[in-house]
Amino acid sequence: MSTANFIKISDDFEGYDTASLSVPYHYENDLDKVIIPYGLIQDRIEKIAKDIVLDSFGEPITAVCILKGGYKFCSDLLDKINVVNRLQAKGSAPVKLEFVRIKSYVNEKSSGTVEIIDGASLDVKDKNVLVIEDIIDTGRTMKKLLNTLTSYNPKQVRVASLLLKRGTSLTGYKPDYCGFEIPDKFVVGYALDYNEYFRDLNHICVINENGIKKYSV
Ligand code: HPA
Ligand code: MG
DSSP: OOTTOOEEOOTTOOOEEGGGSOOOGGGTTTEEEEEEOHHHHHHHHHHHHHHHHHHHTTOOEEEEEEETTTHHHHHHHHHHHHHHHHHOSSOOOOEEEEEEEEEEEETTEEEEEEEEETGGGOOOTTOEEEEEEEEESSSHHHHHHHHHHHTTOOSEEEEEEEEEETTOOSSOOOOSEEEEEEOSSOEEBTTBOBTTBSTTOSSEEEEOHHHHHHTOO
């Protein structure tokens, strides 16, 4: 599989000035830099879609979208998988979709516990599961989720995470498919939130002190 193949955003990458890209007026003073513009997110997802279809050898996929943060990545990834499938002369991979809701963050800190909401109704038994997640930070959430999923006896579980935070892993966990490896900074946008704000921002950005204060709970 394609773990080694991701875009690395280095620690000394400054990012792009928010004034040189389009961000909503209501967040203009709350962001430091854009670190991954929306267009680059889309380009990277297209390649992940291609890798996933190639690795599936025509077997059906059950995508499990991790709400809420994973909804944009899931939607764009499945759209692009559908395109790859349409262009495939043979070996296309049929896709089913399940949703799981998990909550583990308060302010910018992991609460240390993971709550899986409505996991029991998941139809994953004997399926080739593709977990679709926005970000892997400590790896604890994913480990817990994988334990739960495994207990439902899937045929196979693969994980696609748009982001992987460098240096914060407590578990050494690495996803099968990763969009970008990023510095250890709190990021928002493209459905990633800070206390439910910033999901309505298309670029992935680093939040500033003003934003942290303004939207803290
Ligand atoms: N941003 C948003 N949600 C998160 C992050 C982050 O940096 N890390 C873990 N969940
Ligand atoms: Mg969140």
